[in-house]
Amino acid sequence: MVILVVFILVLLPHVPCKPHINCMVRDPHNPLHEYHQLGGNIIGGITSQTFIISNSLTFVEAPPPVLFEELVYFNAKNTYHATMQLMSSKEKIVPNYICDIQNKLIAVVGGLDPLISHHIATVLDIYKIPQLIYGPAPVMNDKTTGLSFYQMSPKDALQHAGILNLLLHFKWTWIGVLISNDEYGERFVQTVFPVFTGKGICFAFIERSSKFTIVTEMYDTLHEGAKINDKIIDSKANVVVANGESYLIVYLRWLPYASERECTINKVWILTAQIELTSMVFQRTWDTDIVHGVLSFSVHSSDLPGFKTFIESKSPSSTTGDGFIRDFWQQAFGCVFLSVDGNKVDGDICTEWEVHHFLKIVSFNNSAGDKISFDQNGELVTGFDIINWIISSNQSFHRVKVGRMDPQASPDQVFTINKDAITWHNWFNQVQPISLCSESCYPGSSKKLKEGKPFCCYDCIPCPEGKFSDQKDMNACSTCTAKTYPSKTRDFCIPKFISFLSYKEPLGISLAFFALLFCLITVLVLGIFLKHHNTPIVKANNRNLAYTLLISVLLCFLSALLFIGHPKQVLCLLRQTTFGMIFSVAVSCVLAKTTTVVLAFIATKPGSRMRKWVGRSLANAIVLSCSLIQAGICTVWLVTSPPFPDVDMHSVTEEIVLECNEGSMTMFYCVLGYISFLAIISFVVAFFARKLPNSFNEAKFITFSMLVFCSVWLSFISSYPSSKGKYMVAVEIFSILASSAGLLGCIFLPKCYIIVLRPELNNREQLIRRKV
Structure with a gap:
């Protein structure tokens, strides 16, 4: 049944949300997110925190979306309340009682926030209703057996391995990390820190971004963001790995405005799969330079045949069976439509050339055509695409696939990357960025750790006499074999020549x-x-x-x-x-x-x-x-x-000395x-x-x-x-x-x-x- 639900969700041509039916609040600042993720199924409101699929393919009513109402869904109390609404009658919440036999709840599609998904699963598990989540799996410190949720993204370990391969491929060993200030963020650090460290990656900083659930917390959050902004700018690390919820991009775009400094963050951002190009309505005109050149991970998907034609055919005038397109249009382009009665309206008037231009420059992938299956842990069996975010001069957004993490490929093809296809941030002038705490130590020298600094921070010291190093960044110089000796530059070994006191010299x-x-x-x-x-x-x-x-x-x-x-x-x-x-x-x-x-x-x-x-x-x-x-x-x-x-290979550096060993020096x-x-x-x-x-x-x-x-x-x-x-x-x-x-x-x-x-x-x- 679950597979059937997913199948219906992906291939459903169009399920309108009737004007008299509302949907729960879901990112009003980024309606386009669900528009392309669900392959054109413009589900009513597109602002719901959870999508509810019933056996009659209709949707449960919920309060109309407003900005601050959406924010309260980030706390446990309101999440439990909303979930209980799904389990009760529409008119009044009566736990474990539903009088409507036509709209029987059979599955719930959750969001990107793992904590919210956990709260939902706690209630749904009572009724054995599965939840489909397309974000990270919730942290189950005290996991109760039987919590039913299916993760619509691959294992986190695969994504972590992909990030590590990306860092090692470009030799980025000095990185910053930005995580959400919650259990999921801490789990990310605890998971990747020992693995990354074991592979030679050092952390210049680990910053935690807080989310505010009430308006009064906004000032404190922005003040904290200013400190994070300054620390990122001052760091020598040119690469920052960001792991958090979908709204993290909204937070990142706040950082330059929260700080009193006029410097911008010129870094290579590596984003995890749940982070999307999301923004609030009032951020639409803001500079998007911070996200230009981003490398993000995305659940692998293929192009959906016919979807581009379907998108291009959509316009505000073709609203048959779809009462949402006009609302989406106004929010996406910051314009208004003329009222039916002809009354004067405030704001720019919406036109139809505009949507076609906007949709033509959008680049995304859809899961249609890919095999959908879950492993024994309820995780989707697939890989990740590595996406390069490109912001054009006219502020249009492009997603270019530049690599892949495919766990089902041969070992040498699990990680692939086309670095020539990557567009870097303008700050780097299209030269591959370098992110090192210290410059590389060239052959003939070795690394000496700086006291009190991570192991990626070191000085380069020449190899001592009798030793050599023939590679960059050697932890210690090596000793040549007994038959060779180091060159003057101590970067390779030279064969020793045989020596003895001869009549020919x-x-x-x-x-x-x-x-x-x-x-x-x-x-x-x-x-x-x-x-x-x-x-x-x-x-x-x-x-x-x-x-x-x-x-x-x-x-x-x-x-x-x-x-x-x-x-x-x-x-x-x-x-x-x-x-x-x-x-x-x-x-x-x-x-x-x-x-x-x-x-x-x-x-x-x-x-x-x-x-x-x-x-x-x-x-x-x-x-x-x-x-x-x-x-x-x-x-x-x-x-x-x-x-x-006897043969003496050690007394003289450059020679193998043939000699007479005196046997007993005492007797001599x-x-x-x-x-x-x-x-x-x-x-x-x-x-x-x-x-x-x-x-x-x-x-x-x-x-x-x-x-x-x-x-x-x-x-x-x-x-x-x-x-x-x-x-x-x-x-x-x-x-x-x-x-x-x-x-x-x-x-x-x-x-x-x-x-x-x-x-x-x-x-x-x-x-x-x-x-x-």
Whole structure:
């Protein structure tokens, strides 16, 4: 039966309201609303808050419409009273008693106000009479089972999703909200706030518009509207979502006049489906600029075939069976008709070119041709059209369909929008408006929230070193993969290149060149000593020990080459242990030479018992024992945690470093520490022996050599941990070359100078005669 009622309501060609029958009050300021919504059924008065459909297709009488009488229907008392009138006799209200058997009430078509619909349903439910509402569903906090109403619009959730999609499509993240100050408005905020916030939408303000039900409240309402007007103007948000009842447009058009400021509201308004272009009679000449460019949601409908022809055929002169058209004409165009008796009337005289011009510029959709059905919750199964309101220069009103929210479409077609068809408010000069609290953060930066502000308000800060952002409005910068590093602008990642100390690069070539050069010098010195092995200066202080030291120094220079080139398993195992053993031998030789000098001087004193300790056996014992201790340390290292080839992706930003992982840094520093221990002992002994007679003395030169040696390796210990990549290897090579060169230069070059350039000094007498 309900479906039949709706079907009859939509397709009814014309149901006149007889002159002797009145209808209940319904928006006298906007008769055109029902005219196009009901597909041309100009129902008597068009001013009823509820339309009553009876089985005889006539209408219940009600008081004649006046402006202030219409306002009282916004309160519960009068709504209940009017509803009880429907349930009672026409002459007198007697609850639950109707004597007229011809006009039996079978359904009620409610209005857009959900609270009024709730009041009506409370009474109708007693008699199990259904109500058809084409506004939002009433808030049912204490819902009584069985309240019968059918919602002639889709689910609110679908409309909320459509608004969200619209905001996200145009990247409007900073919006204002204007709601009605009632339960329905609060439900809207509580529903959309968490959803919108979760999708990155922030609310610049949430304002509540109050309605007045009595004239004495008008001043307070307008005063409140002035504050709302100023807040909307001052806000940086260029988009305002308005959710309320149909009369909200009347309220919006009041705002500029209520405020003392001359500024107009230049915003993009997004209106929900129940809000229509409604106005009071005295607002007809007001500026409509505030609603130009509005984007509104409307229940999806299709064009009604033949309806345009029907509308164009209507004129005040063709009033057969329709006593309402003349009243509508006068209210819509602000004119009067000549009286039948010819008496003079005040006001502009109505003409008939006028209606055709007005109706031709009206653009609307009708539900004819669409499937009408309800889901299990009594809600209409359909979608929404997105309508763009356009006000022409001659104040004509156009509704242009620019998009759709279709829940029955494929997932990628549920929301569609044709942004090129949208006409924006003149303020934006036909450029898509921007509504952001903060400008977008470009790649290479990230957002930093402003303290005490919503998350849409932020500053843009550059990405820190080592991080990047390749998209706009990143909440945080990201870290590149291990094989890439950020660009200088930090907006993308660059692949790292493989790095190791190679013979093909200048640094590797330079170090290898100096290593070979020192090797050549060492070989040359060794050759000089071998050629002049019988001279006093060579024989002094153990000739064989000098040869061992020279060979050790030569091997030290060569060991530096093990650190250059692609790190492989064998090289990683050999280079540190080889370096440690060779340097231990070299420093042990220096220690042996220093000890020999001291013992030789003591042994020359009369009655000394130290003569038996002077000789090759002591020197060899020192060298052998000191070297074996280092060999033991290296063996433990190789057995417990040996070095191995490794890849370091983090030490150097732009490089993937191929290196030898030392395995155990503790063992590595033990090897260095032992060498340093031997060097310090040699330095101390040589320092105290530096003033002994020169014929038996190398202590002065050994002191300088150990000073250089210790200085180099102390510098190494401080600089090695802070070095990265191949430069860490280069630091160790430099230390090897510098310390070895210190031994060679300080101990052997002075002797080579005498042997080669001052041979006259290379005799025993000269050496004895010279003093330190």
